[in-house]
Amino acid sequence: MKSLIKHSPSESKRGKEAAMPPLKPQTLAGLRRAARDCKACDLWKNATQTVFGEGSLEAKIMFVGEQPGDQEDMAGRPFVGPAGKILDEALREAGIDRSDVYVTNVVKHFKWAPAQRGKRRIHKKPRYSEINACRPWLDAELESVKPEVLVCLGATAAQAILGKDFSVTRQRGQLVDSSLALKVFATVHPSSILRAPDATARREQMQEFVRDLARIASVMKAGTSPSTRSPKSVKGSRNPGEAA
Numbered sequence: 001m002k003s004l005i006k007h008s009p010s011e012s013k014r015g016k017e018a019a020m021p022p023l024k025p026q027t028l029a030g031l032r033r034a035a036r037d038c039k040a041c042d043l044w045k046n047a048t049q050t051v052f053g054e055g056s057l058e059a060k061i062m063f064v065g066e067q068p069g070d071q072e073d074m075a076g077r078p079f080v081g082p083a084g085k086i087l088d089e090a091l092r093e094a095g096i097d098r099s100d101v102y103v104t105n106v107v108k109h110f111k112w113a114p115a116q117r118g119k120r121r122i123h124k125k126p127r128y129s130e131i132n133a134c135r136p137w138l139d140a141e142l143e144s145v146k147p148e149v150l151v152c153l154g155a156t157a158a159q160a161i162l163g164k165d166f167s168v169t170r171q172r173g174q175l176v177d178s179s180l181a182l183k184v185f186a187t188v189h190p191s192s193i194l195r196a197p198d199a200t201a202r203r204e205q206m207q208e209f210v211r212d213l214a215r216i217a218s219v220m221k222a223g224t225s226p227s228t229r230s231p232k233s234v235k236g237s238r239n240p241g242e243a244a
């Protein structure tokens with residue numbers, strides 16, 4: 001069981017809603033339990049539950065998205081809705097076992113607004129202060145899992161983690177200089193593929209997403225900087241469930 005370092009108070013003061021006290025060293029399971037009662041920003045009020053990260057404590061790759069969606073909010077698990085299915089499919093095609101990765105979000109509660117008609121809950125992008133308020137949980141997950149490879153999914157996660165000037169469009173699939181993990185990348189969020197205007201665009205975007213993941217997997221396996229975009233298959237050892 002890996003232990004966690006204590007977060008410095010400055011890490012908890014990134015926004016006006018960042019009222020979370022420094023997290024005490026504890027296991028991932030302990031963090032998950034503690035996060036259930038988090039009220040460091042207002043997002044808990046309209047959400048069903050905290051959706052903490054999930055995956056193997058020994059995972060080599062951590063994927064970080066924006067926030068849980070409607071189905072994740074109901075299930076209490078990340079990436080189990082339509083975007084999660086896209087991610088599963090892309091991981092399979094890239095030769096990465098989902099059970100070999102850890103998946104989480106920069107924000108742990110679902111932010112939504114009611115649809116103008118019907119009962120649908122429409123995703124709303126989290127504010128900077130909400131992302132900052134939630135950051136200690138992500139930092140604790142990183143410290144606990146210590147992934148070799150960190151992959152930001154989509155602009156919100158990438159800019160929250162890599163800086164507001166980071167452009168996923170320009171820098172997707174490229175190795176990024178960051179102290180958060182040995183190798184850090186960003187690519188699109190799988191939900192963007194669901195929003196493709198037609199089947200052809202969707203197929204092309206999916207292929208590009210798989211290429212990014214396959215390239216990341218090959219870089220991880222080779223332990224070198226990427227030089228090509230050709231997909232290579234890497235199969236991680238199966239390690240189902242979280243060990244904490």
Ligand code: SF4
Nearest residue numbers: 038040041109133134
């Ligand atoms: S979104 Fe994050 S910081 Fe805000 S209440 Fe939920 S767990 Fe706490």
